[in-house]
Amino acid sequence: MSFEVESLCGSIDKMMQKHLPPEEVRRRDEQADPPNHLLKFYAEMGLFELVMPLQDHEWDLNRWQRLSIIQERLGYHATMAALLYNRVACFGMMTLITSANKAQQDRFLPQLVSGGGAFALALSEAGAGSDAGAIQTRAERFDAGWKITGRKIWISGAADAIRLIVAARTDPISKGGSGITLFMVDPDAPGVAMSQLEKIGNRCSLSYDIGFEEVAVKEEDRIGDVNGGFDCLKKTLFYARSGLAAAVVGTAQAAVDMAATHARDRKQFGKPIASFQVIAHRLANMQTDVDLARLLARELAAAIDSGKDCSRLAAQAKLVSTETLKRVTEHGMQIMASAAYASESDMNRYWRDARLYSFGEGSSEVLLDLIAADMGVGRGVAG
Numbered sequence: 071m072s073f074e075v076e077s078l079c080g081s082i083d084k085m086m087q088k089h090l091p092p093e094e095v096r097r098r099d100e101q102a103d104p105p106n107h108l109l110k111f112y113a114e115m116g117l118f119e120l121v122m123p124l125q126d127h128e129w130d131l132n133r134w135q136r137l138s139i140i141q142e143r144l145g146y147h148a149t150m151a152a153l154l155y156n157r158v159a160c161f162g163m164m165t166l167i168t169s170a171n172k173a174q175q176d177r178f179l180p181q182l183v184s185g186g187g188a189f190a191l192a193l194s195e196a197g198a199g200s201d202a203g204a205i206q207t208r209a210e211r212f213d214a215g216w217k218i219t220g221r222k223i224w225i226s227g228a229a230d231a232i233r234l235i236v237a238a239r240t241d242p243i244s245k246g247g248s249g250i251t252l253f254m255v256d257p258d259a260p261g262v263a264m265s266q267l268e269k270i271g272n273r274c275s276l277s278y279d280i281g282f283e284e285v286a287v288k289e290e291d292r293i294g295d296v297n298g299g300f301d302c303l304k305k306t307l308f309y310a311r312s313g314l315a316a317a318v319v320g321t322a323q324a325a326v327d328m329a330a331t332h333a334r335d336r337k338q339f340g341k342p343i344a345s346f347q348v349i350a351h352r353l354a355n356m357q358t359d360v361d362l363a364r365l366l367a368r369e370l371a372a373a374i375d376s377g378k379d380c381s382r383l384a385a386q387a388k389l390v391s392t393e394t395l396k397r398v399t400e401h402g403m404q405i406m407a408s409a410a411y412a413s414e415s416d417m418n419r420y421w422r423d424a425r426l427y428s429f430g431e432g433s434s435e436v437l438l439d440l441i442a443a444d445m446g447v448g449r450g451v452a453g
């Protein structure tokens with residue numbers, strides 16, 4: 071880690087200790103109170119500025135590797151903090167940078183960089199989860215713009231988003247990923263109705279069911295080409311998967327550290343439980359899993375920086391990191407037993423939250439299909 075990144079991580083530690091200490095993470099999780107106040111501190115520290123291309127529009131060669139370390143550090147302190155950062159940096163800013171026109175970038179990038187809010191992705195529908203190409207929400211042309219009608223589900227951070235990025239079918243006879251376009255929609259626009267969904271984990275990232283009833287959208291709020299929405303989403307996929315992989319590696323490390331500390335402190339049969347080989351080996355395997363997941367997450371960040379095609383690596387990093395978090399938190403719950411089962415324990419929050427990441431943003435099964443296809447095996451192979 072370079073001196074610059076190391077000192078940035080030190081500043082993140084201080085900022086988190088001051089503005090989102092562990093007891094505040096617990097309170098917010100219990101009360102489902104998103105830590106949106108962090109955005110302004112991220113901005114003050116220049117964490118969003120790091121995502122921007124340099125003055126001469128060239129990318130800094132270590133940019134994404136640096137961001138990956140920052141995302142991991144935030145995830146170590148609190149997954150909710152890393153996911154909030156990622157929603158602005160990997161989704162909002164990268165969608166604007168890779169797919170929006172200059173006017174749209176000028177309109178929204180300064181607001182995101184200064185910590186003024188986040189975007190929300192409105193893609194999933196009741197009948198379109200893993201099969202995102204099955205969406206039914208439609209956008210029809212009228213006068214100078216479009217009217218959107220349909221229903222989205224499980225949309226994170228929708229109510230307080232600056233804009234919803236809504237995927238809607240613009241070619242009524244199209245199927246699958248073609249014929250879909252992205253639009254920026256004001257969550258307060260007439261015709262938008264939201265209700266909040268209750269859930270067992272990730273309680274600080276509020277989820278919404280959203281109805282769109284002939285919501286008028288101006289032509290200037292269309293992102294990318296008409297019918298080119300999936301191409302736009304694919305352009306941000308690597309960044310989103312890289313950010314999520316780094317964040318969950320950070321949380322997985324926090325879970326291992328917590329389980330190891332508990333095992334050293336907790337005495338049964340007159341000895342610390344860490345002295346029992348079965349516990350010590352379990353912890354050694356957990357740490358090895360996290361180290362392997364970190365290597366893959368950093369490898370992905372390096373591949374992004376070098377401009378290589380990283381579809382397979384992005385799928386692998388997301389698969390390995392999220393499955394690792396699920397595994398180590400399951401072990402953490404067993405090692406800490408009743409101490410983890412108590413509501414106030416951070417371990418059960420890690421464990422509850424971990425359930426989401428192996429199916430959200432591309433389930434493990436779908437990612438394995440992608441990796442298999444890249445290897446020339448699986449569904450695409452002729453019989």
Ligand SMILES: Cc1cc2nc3c(=O)[nH]c(=O)nc-3n(C[C@H](O)[C@H](O)[C@H](O)COP(=O)(O)OP(=O)(O)OC[C@H]3O[C@@H](n4cnc5c(N)ncnc54)[C@H](O)[C@@H]3O)c2cc1C
Pocket residue numbers: 190191192193194198199200201223224225226227269272277426429430431432433434435436439
């Ligand atoms: C808390 C939360 C936040 C979310 N945030 C957002 C958001 O901000 N924006 C958004 O658009 N969406 C969001 N989602 C939706 C999320 O992306 C979907 O839940 C996810 O895509 C999975 O869809 P599904 O739940 O309908 O599961 P399904 O697609 O019904 O899958 C069910 C199971 O079948 C498996 N499966 C499906 N297809 C195949 C296949 N071809 N081969 C093998 N197995 C398969 C899956 O892997 C899974 O195990 C969120 C969801 C949650 C719970």
